[in-house]
Amino acid sequence: MAKTYAIVAGTAIVALLAGLWFATARNAADIFAACRASQIAGGTGSIGGPFTLVNQQGQTVTDKEVITGPSIVYFGYTFCPDICPADTARNAEAVDLLEQQGIMATPVMISIDPERDTPEVMADFAFNLHERMIGLTGTVEQVKAASRAYKTYYQKQEGDEEYYLVNHSTFSYLALPEYGVVEYYTRDMTATEMAESVTCFVETAS
Structure with a gap:
C-alpha cells in the first residue's frame, strides 16, 4: 500500500514539475508575458485574423490596410444607445493619452449592424469620436x-424593423501589425489603464 502511495505521489510530483516547466517555457516564449493581464483560451493567436470590409470612404479594405500600427479594435454599432458610445469614447481617450507619450494608435470600430451602418453613417460616427478613427x-x-x-458575438433583437437593438460582446482588442491581437480589454478598464497596457506592448514589440 505504501509503495502504491509512493508511486502516486511520485507521478503527481512529475506532473506538477512538468506543468511548471511548460508554463515557464510558454512565458519565456511569450515576449509580452510581462504586459499580459488577460488569459485567452488557445492563446492570442486564436483571436483575430484576415478580414475584408468597407471603410467610411466606401473603399474595400483588408486587415493589412487597416491595422498598420497599434490599433484598438471594437465591434459595435452606431444605433447602440449606451454601451458602444461609452466604450468607443474610452478607446478614443486612451488613444489621446498614448499620443501624449509619442505612441500613435488608431481606434477602429467594426459595425455588427451593416443593414443600417452604411459607409456614410460610419463616417459621421468616426468623425464625432476621433480624427483617426476608422469606421468599418x-x-x-x-x-x-x-x-x-x-x-x-452579436444577435439582432426581434421587434421594430427600423429601431431594433443588437446584443453583442463588448471587448476591445489591441492588435499590432506584426503580431496580430495581443490583448483584449473589458468594459471596466479605464482609458488610463488601457493606455498603460498598450504602452507596455508597444515598447516590448519595439
Whole structure:
C-alpha cells in the first residue's frame, strides 16, 4: 500500500514539475508575458485574423490596410444607445493619452449592424469620436467573417424593423501589425489603464 502511495505521489510530483516547466517555457516564449493581464483560451493567436470590409470612404479594405500600427479594435454599432458610445469614447481617450507619450494608435470600430451602418453613417460616427478613427462596415457575410475571426458575438433583437437593438460582446482588442491581437480589454478598464497596457506592448514589440 505504501509503495502504491509512493508511486502516486511520485507521478503527481512529475506532473506538477512538468506543468511548471511548460508554463515557464510558454512565458519565456511569450515576449509580452510581462504586459499580459488577460488569459485567452488557445492563446492570442486564436483571436483575430484576415478580414475584408468597407471603410467610411466606401473603399474595400483588408486587415493589412487597416491595422498598420497599434490599433484598438471594437465591434459595435452606431444605433447602440449606451454601451458602444461609452466604450468607443474610452478607446478614443486612451488613444489621446498614448499620443501624449509619442505612441500613435488608431481606434477602429467594426459595425455588427451593416443593414443600417452604411459607409456614410460610419463616417459621421468616426468623425464625432476621433480624427483617426476608422469606421468599418460591409456586407452581412463580410461582417460575420470578421466577427468569427475575432470570436465576437452579436444577435439582432426581434421587434421594430427600423429601431431594433443588437446584443453583442463588448471587448476591445489591441492588435499590432506584426503580431496580430495581443490583448483584449473589458468594459471596466479605464482609458488610463488601457493606455498603460498598450504602452507596455508597444515598447516590448519595439
